[in-house]
Amino acid sequence: MEFVPSDITFISAVILVIVAFLGSAISAAIGIGGGLTFITVLASVAPASAVIPIHGVVQLGSNFGRATVQRAYINWPITSYFILGSIIGIAIGGNLALQMPDNLLKFLLAIFILYSIWGPSRFSIQKIGAKMLAVSGLISAFLTMFIGATGPFVISVLAPALQDRRALLGTHAVCMVMQHSLKILVFGFLGFSYIAWIPVLFAMIISGYFGTLIGSHITNWLPEEAFRKILRIILTILAANLLVSATVIYM
Numbered sequence: 231m232e233f234v235p236s237d238i239t240f241i242s243a244v245i246l247v248i249v250a251f252l253g254s255a256i257s258a259a260i261g262i263g264g265g266l267t268f269i270t271v272l273a274s275v276a277p278a279s280a281v282i283p284i285h286g287v288v289q290l291g292s293n294f295g296r297a298t299v300q301r302a303y304i305n306w307p308i309t310s311y312f313i314l315g316s317i318i319g320i321a322i323g324g325n326l327a328l329q330m331p332d333n334l335l336k337f338l339l340a341i342f343i344l345y346s347i348w349g350p351s352r353f354s355i356q357k358i359g360a361k362m363l364a365v366s367g368l369i370s371a372f373l374t375m376f377i378g379a380t381g382p383f384v385i386s387v388l389a390p391a392l393q394d395r396r397a398l399l400g401t402h403a404v405c406m407v408m409q410h411s412l413k414i415l416v417f418g419f420l421g422f423s424y425i426a427w428i429p430v431l432f433a434m435i436i437s438g439y440f441g442t443l444i445g446s447h448i449t450n451w452l453p454e455e456a457f458r459k460i461l462r463i464i465l466t467i468l469a470a471n472l473l474v475s476a477t478v479i480y481m
Contacts (some may be wrong), residue, residue: 233433235426242275243430247437254292254438257381258299258399258445259452263464265289265381282375283417284427289381290410291435293403295442300400305392308363309401312384313408315367320375320412337476340469348466363387371409375416381406382468385461395449395457 234243249271257264269285276284297304366387374380385402392398418424424431449457 233429235430237277237280237426238275238430243433245275246272246430247433250288250292250434251437251441254295254441255445255448256441257292258296258442259448260445260457260460260464262381262385262461262468264292264441266468279422280427283414283422283424284431286374286410286413286417287424287427287431288434288438290407290414292438292442293406293410295439296446297400297403297407299442299446300396300403302400303394303396304400304404305397308388308391309404311361311363312367312388312405315364315369316371316405316409316412318364319368319371320409320416322372333476337473340473340476344466344469367405367409371412374409374413380409382465384409386465389458389461395452399449 234240238246246268249268253264253268255264256262256267265285268288269281272285273281366384370380370383370387373383381402384405385398388398388402388405392401414424452460
């Protein structure tokens with residue numbers, strides 16, 4: 231088995247391994263941004279058909295590492311409702327999403343994130359209860375099949391309910407582990423072959439784990455108030471980028 235699949239060059243594979251490390255460090259430190267960073271680079275070097283399934287495998291590894299590091303702080307009641315919704319979303323989302331324009335999905339995702347951060351009555355799990363949390367899992371699972379990097383959506387849902395950043399990062403990570411696992415299985419059933427990618431995937435997952443370790447040290451050093459401010463700023467920037475991406479087709 232060759233190290234690099236025929237779809238990409240050796241240099242591209244090396245770049246992806248490095249970006250997997252950097253992306254995992256970013257996500258472990260701040261909670262988001264790493265997945266979007268990785269999928270942006272991946273989309274520039276890999277065929278379109280491989281982008282979301284390969285992104286799913288790498289992010290599964292990254293989030294599994296983060297969940298392991300922060301395992302003592304995971305909020306399992308919140309996670310269980312979110313995972314239940316995710317299973318339903320993955321099961322029914324594919325057929326429905328194929329009928330919706332990609333730009334519309336991005337637009338709705340951006341609006342939700344912005345409202346959850348800056349709206350007059352911020353999105354709160356304590357206010358809406360477990361049922362809405364399950365619905366959020368369903369929506370994000372639906373979106374992840376076609377947008378890929380839905381980490382900002384998920385963390386914007388969880389952030390108001392989890393005031394300890396370690397609980398937020400750990401709970402977010404385990405929720406994403408479940409969603410990416412389900413997505414990988416679905417793409418496998420749909421016929422995507424992961425075999426040629428196994429060596430480079432292994433390298434990306436290992437580099438991502440070391441990135442997670444470094445990023446986790448950074449978040450332990452970062453004051454809680456500073457963490458929350460940085461999180462809101464990054465979420466806003468990412469949502470604005472989604473809005474631009476959703477509307478540029480009309481310009």
